[in-house]
Amino acid sequence: MDELTLTEALLSMKLGNPPSPGEHVVVDVDLVYLHDGTFTLALEVLRRLGAERVFDRRKVLLFIDHAAPAPHLAAATTHLAMRRFARKHGVKLYDAGAGISHQVVAEEALAGPGDVVVGADSHTVTLGALGALATGFGSTDAAVAMASGRIWLRVPEPVKIVLSGEPPGWVMGKDIALALLGALGADGAIYSSLEIRGPALKAISMDSRLTIANMGVEAGAKYTLFPVDEVARAWMEARGRKVKPLSPGVRARYSDELVLDVSGLEPMVAKPPRPDNVASVSEVDGVEVDQVFIGSCTNGRVEDFHAAARILRGRRVRDGVRCIAVPASRRVYMELLRDGTLEVLAAAGCIVAHSTCGPCIGAHLGLLAEGEVAVSTSNRNMPGRMGHRESKVYLANPATAAAAAVTGRIIDPRTLLPRGVRLMEV
Amino acid sequence: MALRVRGRAWRLGDGISTDHIISGKFKYQKARLEEMLPYLLHEIIPDFYRKVKPGDVIVAGKGFGYGSSREHAARLLKMAGVGAVVAMSVHRIFYRNAVNVGLYIAISKNVPPATETGDIIIVDLDKGIVGNETKGIYERLPPLHPIVKELLEAGGLEGYVASRGKLPWEADNLTSHP
Ligand code: SF4
Numbered sequence: 001m002d003e004l005t006l007t008e009a010l011l012s013m014k015l016g017n018p019p020s021p022g023e024h025v026v027v028d029v030d031l032v033y034l035h036d037g038t039f040t041l042a043l044e045v046l047r048r049l050g051a052e053r054v055f056d057r058r059k060v061l062l063f064i065d066h067a068a069p070a071p072h073l074a075a076a077t078t079h080l081a082m083r084r085f086a087r088k089h090g091v092k093l094y095d096a097g098a099g100i101s102h103q104v105v106a107e108e109a110l111a112g113p114g115d116v117v118v119g120a121d122s123h124t125v126t127l128g129a130l131g132a133l134a135t136g137f138g139s140t141d142a143a144v145a146m147a148s149g150r151i152w153l154r155v156p157e158p159v160k161i162v163l164s165g166e167p168p169g170w171v172m173g174k175d176i177a178l179a180l181l182g183a184l185g186a187d188g189a190i191y192s193s194l195e196i197r198g199p200a201l202k203a204i205s206m207d208s209r210l211t212i213a214n215m216g217v218e219a220g221a222k223y224t225l226f227p228v229d230e231v232a233r234a235w236m237e238a239r240g241r242k243v244k245p246l247s248p249g250v251r252a253r254y255s256d257e258l259v260l261d262v263s264g265l266e267p268m269v270a271k272p273p274r275p276d277n278v279a280s281v282s283e284v285d286g287v288e289v290d291q292v293f294i295g296s297c298t299n300g301r302v303e304d305f306h307a308a309a310r311i312l313r314g315r316r317v318r319d320g321v322r323c324i325a326v327p328a329s330r331r332v333y334m335e336l337l338r339d340g341t342l343e344v345l346a347a348a349g350c351i352v353a354h355s356t357c358g359p360c361i362g363a364h365l366g367l368l369a370e371g372e373v374a375v376s377t378s379n380r381n382m383p384g385r386m387g388h389r390e391s392k393v394y395l396a397n398p399a400t401a402a403a404a405a406v407t408g409r410i411i412d413p414r415t416l417l418p419r420g421v422r423l424m425e426v
Numbered sequence: 427m428a429l430r431v432r433g434r435a436w437r438l439g440d441g442i443s444t445d446h447i448i449s450g451k452f453k454y455q456k457a458r459l460e461e462m463l464p465y466l467l468h469e470i471i472p473d474f475y476r477k478v479k480p481g482d483v484i485v486a487g488k489g490f491g492y493g494s495s496r497e498h499a500a501r502l503l504k505m506a507g508v509g510a511v512v513a514m515s516v517h518r519i520f521y522r523n524a525v526n527v528g529l530y531i532a533i534s535k536n537v538p539p540a541t542e543t544g545d546i547i548i549v550d551l552d553k554g555i556v557g558n559e560t561k562g563i564y565e566r567l568p569p570l571h572p573i574v575k576e577l578l579e580a581g582g583l584e585g586y587v588a589s590r591g592k593l594p595w596e597a598d599n600l601t602s603h604p
Contacts, residue, residue: 024571024573026595037450037494037496038495038496038497040457041459041497041498041501045584048584049584049587072455074455074456074457077457078457119495120495121494121495122493122494122495122519135519136495136519137495137519137522138495138496138497138500138519138522138523138526139497140497140523140526140527140582140583140584141522141523141526144583144593148593150593150595152573152594152595154571186441186488186489186492187440187441187488187489187492187515187517190489190515190516190517190518191518218492220489220492220515220517220518222518274441361450361451362449362450362451363450363451367451380443380445380493382443382445382446382493383445383446383469384445384449384451384469385445385449385450387451389449389469
């Protein structure tokens with residue numbers, strides 16, 4: 001077994017024996033989920049195929065998370081169809097406010113190591129932090145998986161990503177994700193399975209791993225996989241999922257390798273118009289900001305809002321800046337409510353909203369006007385992503401985003417953070 | 427059905443995302459594909475849906491189809507009459523979606539850099555050739571996986587199921603392929 005990559009080891013849990021990269025295999029699906037952005041098309045496909053059914057009602061989930069609650073009639077119509085479908089087929093629907101699909105599946109540990117997860121959303125890769133073979137598909141593939149419980153896959157080429165060194169206290173998963181993306185480029189990992197490993201891992205929290213896994217797809221990766229180490233095992237067991245440790249074999253062979261020394265990282269940003277347009281925060285120092293968005297499946301977790309609150313506590317969002325804070329799920333929201341974080345955010349002048357994708361995708365809750373500039377903790381900043389096509393989005397970690405909210409411009413968050421603070425909560 | 431297209435090129439650059447093809451904010455305001463059509467590639471070529479002729483070919487650089495899994499992107503290109511996409515590299519979800527809806531894709535190193543909008547492009551997936559007739563540049567394509575080929579020949583997955591009454595992998599043709 002010590003020559004298997006993590007990808008091969010996980011796939012062989014499914015197939016019985018390890019496949020080779022490039023091979024096409026058919027596998028049973030452990031979980032299929034769709035959201036209000038992709039459901040309608042999938043339902044149309046099911047109807048045209050004459051296969052409006054689900055293979056196993058416990059293995060299909062629906063999420064109303066993209067434009068939720070409905071900001072217009074088109075969304076309301078979609079949501080109604082989803083509620084009807086869920087009732088008719090007895091599948092679980094996470095209605096508006098429950099949370100963003102990837103976050104809910106992760107925090108409830110609804111997927112685990114070796115599970116084949118078909119998500120009708122590109123950021124399904126997020127679940128690779130739990131060792132799930134999780135990736136995004138279009139509506140037709142998702143529809144077919146939902147009806148038949150099977151899907152064909154091309155076995156991806158494994159790429160070894162070594163995180164070396166010791167992360168400085170202010171480094172977050174987002175900085176690592178952006179640094180990796182900058183090194184790989186937006187098409188540097190097309191069809192690859194990124195296997196994240198290395199000595200820095202023991203200091204990297206699950207919240208941050210989910211962020212790193214989430215952004216693998218921005219480089220084109222099919223999977224971003226983390227080993228099932230002590231951090232992951234403890235996290236999943238706290239959520240009622242018993243798992244065995246699993247790491248890549250010592251003699252595993254990779255088609256490529258990248259080493260990132262995290263001890264030398266600066267706070268990172270992605271400049272418009274692409275997520276791989278990566279720079280250190282000092283290179284964009286002083287850029288004036290109209291809106292800040294802290295949230296999304298990339299950075300809407302407890303650790304993220306704790307980091308933002310460290311900056312915002314006792315400070316105010318600057319006049320003329322909107323700071324929109326959106327916990328990624330109700331569970332995150334409740335935890336932040338209980339520990340006082342939401343009060344810190346609200347007292348600082350943030351607009352604290354219910355869970356939704358909303359601003360991340362320009363669906364609702366704060367679109368950008370022509371010429372406006374935003375700092376967002378989400379994963380994409382293509383033209384028009386959050387509003388007008390002549391608006392600009394800088395991607396950053398929640399501390400950098402909060403610092404921009406307070407000062408009205410992009411600034412190194414270390415200047416506002418207490419000394420010796422650790423933002424990653426392992 | 428012959429997997430062959432000959433048409434005028436629309437030259438696009440690197441990193442054309444599904445957000446460029448159909449922006450999320452338009453998608454969420456419209457329920458039906460037909461209503462989204464006017465916004466196809468709107469952020470790059472306003473009124474593209476009116477300007478494109480059946481069989482035209484999108485010729486793009488690296489990383490085509492990056493981003494959201496929205497299948498609307500591939501479907502709308504097909505609906506608008508785009509005959510094929512030729513790009514230097516293509517993101518995997520878009521590639522799968524294209525195959526599922528019967529949109530031809532050719533991955534080519536040499537044709538896109540040499541192509542200008544309006545050049546005549548041929549894509550022949552049976553013969554395994556992509557070329558720019560105007561510039562006289564041709565390139566061989568690797569053979570398609572049998573599943574991909576059958577899906578494209580059927581006009582996509584729905585067409586496949588309609589004509590054969592089963593899914594492609596319910597057949598015995600799913601073996602490893604070079
Ligand atoms: S938060 Fe943004 S990236 Fe994540 S699922 Fe929602 S729309 Fe997609």
